[in-house]
Amino acid sequence: MERFTSTDYRNLAHQELWQRFKAGDERALGELARVHYPGLYNYGLRLTTDAELVWDTIQDLFLEIWDHRATIGNAVFVKTYLLKALRYKLLKVRGHQSPIHIDEFESVSLPFSDSIEEEIINNELHTEQERLLHQLMAGLTKRQQEVLYLRFYQNLENHEIAQILGMERQSVANLLYRTFKELRSQWSPDLLMSLLLVALSNVSSC
């Protein structure tokens, strides 16, 4: 095999990169990982607050794929597969800390934001828009937050989200529709001011 530079790997067509990966070229694995790492890490942080655990879990995830490279199937669904596997692993770890079934996902406490008051007290929100959004997010269920995240941040289609969350595609569509309806109705500057006042009065009453 001729010497390849990292730029060469970046320019490889998906299919060829995949072929190289399957043939046991660890730099092809590195390039595959480079493409997916930021998105996986970001998703991991939605599922646990332990950043080091997320880094380690992604590392393990890619090494598993590496170990099974000979038997692994198609390159097309890699992103969905990786997100789903990461989610499974991280939820499983949390399951060990407190024995909860994955199906009861919605009742599990997630870093998906819970309380706007807390956040404001932490003074981590800089703009009014951010405050409003946090307020809106806190009004969504965990499931809604996750679906919105996968649709918006990971740019996934409904059927891919369905696969990751183990839901019906139609349920995802319905959930997204409801979520956006809520967001749309509340996302307005007027409301923003009033919410801000409410939030601030909550802070002072604490």
Add this chain to the structure above:
Amino acid sequence: MDYKTYKTDDFLFDESFRQWTAGTSPEATAFWEQWLTQNPDRVHVVRQAQELVRALNDHYQDDATDARLTSELRRLVRNAAERREAEAADTPSIPLGQRISPWRWASVAAVIILLGFGLWRYGNVNRRVAAESYTHLTKTAQVSLQETVNTSDHVVNILLSDGSAVTLRPKSRLSYPAQFKATTRVVYLDGEAFFDVVKNPAKPFLIYANQTVTKVLGTTFLVRAFESEKNVIVTVRTGRVSVYTQQDFEKAQQSGLRRIQGVILTPNQQMIYNLGDHQLMKALVEKPAAIMPETVSREQVFEDAPVGKVFATIEQTYGVKLLYNDDDLSACLVNLTFTNESLLERLDVVCQTIGASYEVLDGQIVINSKGCK
């Protein structure tokens, strides 16, 4: 595409709209600015959507830096290469038997997924404990073994035939062959010992200790496995170590499974195997140096030192005997700094410096040199 009918969330997923909002595409910016002047009634909806996109992006922002990503990717590629080499080394020692059914692969995959977070429960409680004891194993070993028993209250150093060094702690015993077999290096431990294993991917080093098997290719690590204790603890200082239950390891060897279910440890990681509930736990070691004091004193600097002094220090550090002719070497002065090198790596360095060679014979090291003029 009719943007006039778009609602706020429709804009959210329009690529060109997002590019404009992020400021990443001049074409998108030109298009949307023009579009807005032609559709002034949509300005409100568009601004609202833009604010939402920005707020969502802020909301989902994380702390990953390029430096961290790069180092994670390096670590991954390095580990992948190591595994590939280890696989190649594994193949002859544990030959592929019958074709593995997809079901078996499925169960392997399931276990490996659980391994990712280093904690799982063993379902099988019917363990043949007696067959896994130190006494039984050393009696039934196919090669003749010699045994070192440390009944003193200080550590005892053992040099194995491959040059690997073992520091045996008090109340511990180690059985090992005078000469290792061609394919593997197997030793049996009851108690606690620090291992400094010479790297040889073609010849894995296996430590059987209280129902566990630790497999390495070359590294430094500590095994604590007293038969009187409820836990087996393996702590890694350098390199990579795999730990299996003895049952799984032998089952895999018999059935010809190429990959065995086990825990892989990297530096500063620790595996604790609980003999009561057969649970393997992976943990991080906060201060490995404190657990492995043998390694602390190993940093040594020599400036214009007679080579005899270097040899004496090596003898002291590793508790081994070096045989050499003092007169031949009296004229040899060396400048050296040792940090993490193993015993044989140190000997390589010294011998290269003074143009000598060495061989390992009966637990001793013989230095051949014509001296320095």
